Amino acid sequence: MTTERLTRCAVLAALALAFSYLESMFPLPLPLPGVKLGLANIVTVFALYALGAAEAAAILLVRVLLGAMFAGNATALLYSLLGGFSALLAMLLLRRCAPLSVYGVSVGGAAAHNCGQIGAALLLLGSAAPLAYLPALLLVSLFTGALTGFIAALLFRAMANTNLMKP
Amino acid sequence: MTKVPELKPTRGDALVAAAVLLLAAVCALRFWTPMAADAGAPEVVVAVGGEEVERLPLRGAERRYTNNGYTVHVVVTDSGVRVADADCPTRDCVRTGAISRAGQSIVCLPARITVTLVGGGGGGYDAVAG
Ligand SMILES: [Zn+2]
Numbered sequence: 001m002t003t004e005r006l007t008r009c010a011v012l013a014a015l016a017l018a019f020s021y022l023e024s025m026f027p028l029p030l031p032l033p034g035v036k037l038g039l040a041n042i043v044t045v046f047a048l049y050a051l052g053a054a055e056a057a058a059i060l061l062v063r064v065l066l067g068a069m070f071a072g073n074a075t076a077l078l079y080s081l082l083g084g085f086s087a088l089l090a091m092l093l094l095r096r097c098a099p100l101s102v103y104g105v106s107v108g109g110a111a112a113h114n115c116g117q118i119g120a121a122l123l124l125l126g127s128a129a130p131l132a133y134l135p136a137l138l139l140v141s142l143f144t145g146a147l148t149g150f151i152a153a154l155l156f157r158a159m160a161n162t163n164l165m166k167p
Numbered sequence: 168m169t170k171v172p173e174l175k176p177t178r179g180d181a182l183v184a185a186a187v188l189l190l191a192a193v194c195a196l197r198f199w200t201p202m203a204a205d206a207g208a209p210e211v212v213v214a215v216g217g218e219e220v221e222r223l224p225l226r227g228a229e230r231r232y233t234n235n236g237y238t239v240h241v242v243v244t245d246s247g248v249r250v251a252d253a254d255c256p257t258r259d260c261v262r263t264g265a266i267s268r269a270g271q272s273i274v275c276l277p278a279r280i281t282v283t284l285v286g287g288g289g290g291g292y293d294a295v296a297g
Binding site for chain 1: 171172173174175176177178179180181182183184186187188190191192194195198214216217218270271272274276279281283
């Protein structure tokens, strides 16, 4: 990994951290503290295409760990860990599927993110009660996924003329 | 690995969105209807740390449950149930307010306590979990 690549990763990790801090100020009206919209997935989408899978995973891990440190909250760690990596995994798979744009990949990622978070709630509570919120969260993920895709598309258009997209 | 993605929505994207919608619908049917279809008097099921500890009929009652060092004060009325007070840090359980329909639940994550309203007739949310 070159210094330049490392710097890009660091900048994106900082950006992802800013997004997760931003969304922590708007908690969802659910009795499941820790469940987030997943706005930080914008960075994962972008990093996945612009830098690659390994870099996207590294940025995600840094964001999740630093985010939990700043929040000082171990339950939040499990939520963002499961949510973030479910999203990354889903987007890695969807990216390989032929006719998908950044929107489809983002929507799939957002849905996986929310499934991962419900998974975290199931683990933490040891009860099936959080499953009742999955349908609503899946509907929400359609909107957050579309929003994430839209912002990522804007970024890629803006970056098209720079050399950031070159390996 | 570097490539610019397709930036305009495609038909494949619509398929992804449809799949998410379908999953939401399937989950809703799977997790909501068994309780709605449950006949009989509604009951309040209290679970502590994932274990069911008490079932209460929907009539005036008050209980305190302590787990993980936090105490949750549950108030049952004829029309529903609420967490009136709790000393957990986030107090999301208190802010949830009263629940009155089968299938709804109040969750206190710090205390690992769930208060679920089921449609009676046995089963409870364990039946829902499959
Ligand atoms: Zn609570």
